[in-house]
Amino acid sequence: MTDIVQSLSGSGIGLRQPHYREVFERLPELAFLEVHSENFFLEGGASMHALERARAAYPISLHGVGLSLASADAMAGEHLAKLKRLIDRVEPVLVSEHLCWGGVAGVHFNDLLPLPYTGEALALLASRIDHVQATLKRRILVENLSAYVECRDSEMTETAFLAELARRTGCGLLLDVNNLYVNAINFGFDPVARLAELDAASVGQMHLAGHTVVDDCLIDTHGSLVCDPVWSLYEEACRRFGPKPTLIEWDTDLPSLDVLLSQAAQASAIAQREVAHA
Amino acid sequence: MPELLHFQTDFAAALRERRSTPAMQRWLAGSDELVERRMAIYRANMVAAAEKALASAYPVIRQVVGEDFFHGLAREYQRGTPSTSGDLTGFGATFDAFLAAFEHTRVMPYLPDLARLEWAVHRAYGAADAPDWDPAALGTVEPERQAAIRFHWAPGTAVVASGHPIVRIWTIHQPGYDGEFSVAWDLADTALVSRDGFAVSVNYCRPDDAAFMAASLAGQPFGNAAADALAAHPHFDLGALLGRAISARLICGFTL
Numbered sequence: 001m002t003d004i005v006q007s008l009s010g011s012g013i014g015l016r017q018p019h020y021r022e023v024f025e026r027l028p029e030l031a032f033l034e035v036h037s038e039n040f041f042l043e044g045g046a047s048m049h050a051l052e053r054a055r056a057a058y059p060i061s062l063h064g065v066g067l068s069l070a071s072a073d074a075m076a077g078e079h080l081a082k083l084k085r086l087i088d089r090v091e092p093v094l095v096s097e098h099l100c101w102g103g104v105a106g107v108h109f110n111d112l113l114p115l116p117y118t119g120e121a122l123a124l125l126a127s128r129i130d131h132v133q134a135t136l137k138r139r140i141l142v143e144n145l146s147a148y149v150e151c152r153d154s155e156m157t158e159t160a161f162l163a164e165l166a167r168r169t170g171c172g173l174l175l176d177v178n179n180l181y182v183n184a185i186n187f188g189f190d191p192v193a194r195l196a197e198l199d200a201a202s203v204g205q206m207h208l209a210g211h212t213v214v215d216d217c218l219i220d221t222h223g224s225l226v227c228d229p230v231w232s233l234y235e236e237a238c239r240r241f242g243p244k245p246t247l248i249e250w251d252t253d254l255p256s257l258d259v260l261l262s263q264a265a266q267a268s269a270i271a272q273r274e275v276a277h278a
Numbered sequence: 279m280p281e282l283l284h285f286q287t288d289f290a291a292a293l294r295e296r297r298s299t300p301a302m303q304r305w306l307a308g309s310d311e312l313v314e315r316r317m318a319i320y321r322a323n324m325v326a327a328a329e330k331a332l333a334s335a336y337p338v339i340r341q342v343v344g345e346d347f348f349h350g351l352a353r354e355y356q357r358g359t360p361s362t363s364g365d366l367t368g369f370g371a372t373f374d375a376f377l378a379a380f381e382h383t384r385v386m387p388y389l390p391d392l393a394r395l396e397w398a399v400h401r402a403y404g405a406a407d408a409p410d411w412d413p414a415a416l417g418t419v420e421p422e423r424q425a426a427i428r429f430h431w432a433p434g435t436a437v438v439a440s441g442h443p444i445v446r447i448w449t450i451h452q453p454g455y456d457g458e459f460s461v462a463w464d465l466a467d468t469a470l471v472s473r474d475g476f477a478v479s480v481n482y483c484r485p486d487d488a489a490f491m492a493a494s495l496a497g498q499p500f501g502n503a504a505a506d507a508l509a510a511h512p513h514f515d516l517g518a519l520l521g522r523a524i525s526a527r528l529i530c531g532f533t534l
Binding site: 045103 | 280281282283285286287289290293294302304305306307308313315316317319320323324327328331360361362363364365366367402403404405406407433434473476477
């Protein structure tokens with residue numbers, strides 16, 4: 001499997017419809033553009049045309065939110081086939097999915113739902129990821145989740161689970177620094193200790209985003225600036241893992257393009273500084 | 279049942295029905311009260327995902343009924359017709375039937391047809407780009423075989439007939455519309471939905487043209503579609519319709 005992850009460095013942003021025109025006019029300096037794979041499971045039309053224009057100017061990162069790798073009963077073959085067609089069309093530099101399930105027994109919740117980190121789940125996920133990588137004929141990255149509930153039956157941490165998945169399947173990991181921080185606050189653990197469970201070579205991308213505080217819970221809303229503790233954790237991750245392609249994720253209450261570009265520039269500056277010190 | 283399947287089955291039940299949440303207490307850490315509150319976040323996400331998908335497909339209905347009412351519609355629709363796919367592009371296909379049956383929307387009898395129009399627009403937006411085609415190819419068909427021609431309409435082309443002024447309602451709710459807002463409620467509009475390049479357009483369609491197009495879009499050969507349209511509409515001008523359809527690239531091929 002070709003390791004194209006290593007050929008990409010720097011920061012990227014999500015390409016969202018309100019910014020299409022400005023991005024194509026300005027062509028800002030970015031390492032890549034990210035889109036949600038499912039938004040482009042279309043035959044043609046304006047969205048596909050925009051993605052093809054973007055592809056002509058930037059490497060594309062396809063980020064999936066609906067494959068539901070961890071559904072206990074079945075993973076939708078049709079969804080995987082649609083993803084394969086999109087990959088063939090766009091030739092993305094990165095393809096990622098989440099360590100989650102989204103539906104069971106034929107009903108889909110279109111959310112990223114948590115699971116207990118058990119040996120049973122590990123065996124299921126490893127076989128699913130083997131199947132996905134064999135079908136897509138490429139390595140995928142699997143992302144850690146933000147969660148609001150914690151399973152009593154977990155036998156290991158999420159990061160240990162991901163590290164083992166990477167070892168068993170050769171998949172890469174997408175470290176979402178905001179998700180790790182959100183969970184650290186929601187469940188009361190030390191996020192830096194969790195970074196120590198990951199192997200630098202397996203981390204293929206990092207995500208940064210904003211979250212919302214509701215009562216005693218941080219909610220992963222992707223609708224605000226990256227907060228200071230998440231920047232600090234990102235610095236620590238850069239020291240440990242080296243510079244990795246990093247995405248500024250912003251999906252709700254979209255700001256001006258310049259806000260996204262400034263967040264991406266801040267991520268790039270941190271990555272360069274921390275690597276210089278390492 | 280394997281543990282992971284059991285966990286997900288209970289989790290799904292708790293999302294679908296709040297009263298099923300206590301079953302999650304054996305699976306999740308924390309007090310009963312904490313589990314209840316945190317599961318409510320996921321339940322809200324479930325409704326929000328459905329609402330976002332419906333709002334994307336039905337922006338006019340959302341304006342017509344208002345955001346708060348639309349939120350309630352999305353919650354009720356999702357409850358009865360949950361998503362079955364990680365890809366929400368097809369979610370909302372039966373919203374018209376839901377609106378026709380839902381007791382609180384019966385006072386707006388035009389909503390189901392408006393929903394069918396918006397769904398046709400939604401489908402047209404992501405339809406395949408029409409292939410290039412030279413209409414001169416039609417001239418090569420021998421006259422005795424012309425009745426067997428099956429036209430290929432550009433992907434996304436659709437005819438939506440209604441007993442209500444749905445084209446007018448749709449038009450005055452478009453972004454940037456700056457005309458006047460009166461609606462003649464006794465009119466019955468038939469809409470022609472088509473892709474003009476990457477833009478989707480909605481236009482009034484004459485009933486006779488609509489009769490031909492509906493038959494032709496359904497795969498009827500040219501001869502049958504024309505005969506049906508003429509029987510119902512003696513003044514149907516087939517030549518004029520074909521001329522317009524070909525010059526607008528609505529027809530982009532044929533098979534014999």
